[in-house]
Amino acid sequence: MAYSELIKNFDNIRGYMRDFFLYGFKTREEYDRKSARSYDNERRRIQSYLGSLISFRQTPSGKNAFISLEGRSVTHNPLYQAFKAKSFTNKDITLHFLLLDILSGNSYSLKDILRIMDTEYLTAFQNPISFDESTLRKKLKEYEELGIVVSEKCGKSVTYRLSEDEICLTEYKEAIRFFTEESPLGVIGSYLEARMQAACLPGRNDENGKCPTGRNDENGKCLSDKNDCAGEYLTFKNHYIMNAYDAEITELILQGIHEKRLLEITSFSRGDAGVKQQTVIPYKLYVSTQGGRNYLFCMDADNLRPYSLRVDYIQKGKVGEVCADYDRLLKVCEHAGEHMWGVSCAKYRRYEHIEMDILVGTDEAFIVRRLEREKRCGTVSKVDEETYRFSADVLDAYEMMPWIRTFFGRIKAIRCDNEDVKNQLKIDMVKMLKQYEDENAFS
């Protein structure tokens, strides 16, 4: 099949974008999803969407493609670009603009629309496209579902008009800017921004040739270029942009939660465990602001056990029927959530107690503040003048390992029901002392 810049669905490119963005050390030969040609096509598409953000590096084992960018300098998530690459047919695009024009301020029946198209529009072309009733009916139905077109019954006939839209987007402009970056479904904000940006492009300037937004440089050039951050006052730190490519799955999950519906999920596991299909009752979307990973916290619809699924591991899914007794069933998840450090809840009926004593010197109140703001559950109490104790009952104390390690240099004692925590800490301490004791190792 010939290469096309546009894509029919997002599944393939989602995987490649993830690999290019997160890892970037794989060579062409190591991508075993389909074929070398499939790799070439997806790489070419991503390059086309992201331009200079994609880089290449020649290594002894081959050429690596990778996306590397500094989050703090990115004020507009560039990964949203790929969502603006949905393929369409010649008929789709022609019909789209003709329909918008014909229905602008008017209401017509399907037959009238066909007649007007044939007599007032398509006669301008040498070989006019022939649209039949069925094609037009399908498109109108699709646009009704999207909310662009409204149908009204008048006696036996049905007429169509454009939906009413009194929303002035510019009133929301700054809010849209912020939530386009911050919302888990920010890609929709980027669609709205694209609409507003259209007002700044050639042909939309005022009578003095100025951009209506006022964002012109001294030569009158519009400053609203898609990659131009001049005039931007909002920036973002600790900003994980890569979840953008999971937006379709995120939308599905949030729909399931909002409508209290079952979700039929197909996901893959780490390693070679293959693909798994599950029916779940979705509870919450768990978002990590420190690790960049998002999860669906849910309950297995068969055995009613709570568990978490990585959103980026979910391949596809669909919403099922409304879950009767949703609120009562998910009380289990609610209670589990109060004792989860992260997202692990496999041992949801048994808590593991943990206590960590931290050395806090005089004039080191910032350590106590750190404990208070970073503890997600449990309590912090003062033991003596130089010791503070964090204690909690959690479902999986091993999940706390990364946080515990950040206090290395201050931990006076640890008590924990989970032996794995103690063992891993011993290993870490011994290994790290060795890693950093030989100062000449890298000279």
Place this chain on the structure above:
Amino acid sequence: MLFHEIYGCYYRAVVQMLNLAIAGGLTEKKMYEIVAETAFEESSLIMIPALKKQEWQLLDENLHTPLKHTPDMPLTILEKRWLKTILLDKRVKLFLEPVPENTELADTDPLFFPEDIVYFDRYADGDDYDDPAYIANFRLIRQAIAERRKLKVTFLNSREQKRCEILEPVQLEYSDKEDKFRVLCADRQSIKTVNLGRIVQCELLEDTFPENVRLKDREKKVLKFILTDERNALERAMMKFSHYKKEVERRDAENYLVTLEYDADDETDVLIQILSFGSYIEVTAPDEMREELRKRMERQMALIDEFATFFP
């Protein structure tokens, strides 16, 4: 449906062309400019021939269009629902004054409620977005940035002491992890940063500062570490450090050399992130970070007389 051609950049580029065509000013050169501005790198190879060959029947051979109105697509249900969703977020009050009474969106169902999402590892001491004084300060700072006006700001420093400074605000930075805004100000030596939540009083001055006053470039440092891929450490690290500019090189089946660039101001934060990986990461550069890690581990071992008492 999130992924649909009506939101695509091809459709958007065609809107621009049709606007010009209706106004009678469309040329082939303009078409190329619009595609370059609006669509992807290779889009002109598809779009221009499709329009010129009348595969998309929107422009005739003279680049005139039979369309009578500038294309104006109503908002979709998805877009309206998203707008309704953001209106339910407490941070929206910072940007909308007043928050619309929702007349146009009154009957629109949001896509989700704020409580449907749990930011499970976010710091607990985020800014208070319901505080009227905080909202007023945010808007004042926003106005100062837009008008390039100086601000007289009284804020609490890290020792809880009041300080008063005249600031030249340039940007507002939001941190997802901390759920905080900071105002970034131009300064001779570096970037002056004040947490919005620490501001006690804020006064907009008549004094302005020039357009060319910008934030200084942040000093960058390069961190190199060897990562051992056990317990999924590679994936965890790649995701955690994905907001840094980085390169990864595979050294053997288990070990990877990671080089990343970070802001010198964030050294402590980066060190803490590195520590969270324990022995799966060994820093090789910069030397001062290795030295700090060595000190911390020595202090830690000094706190342990023996593991038996450390792990009672």
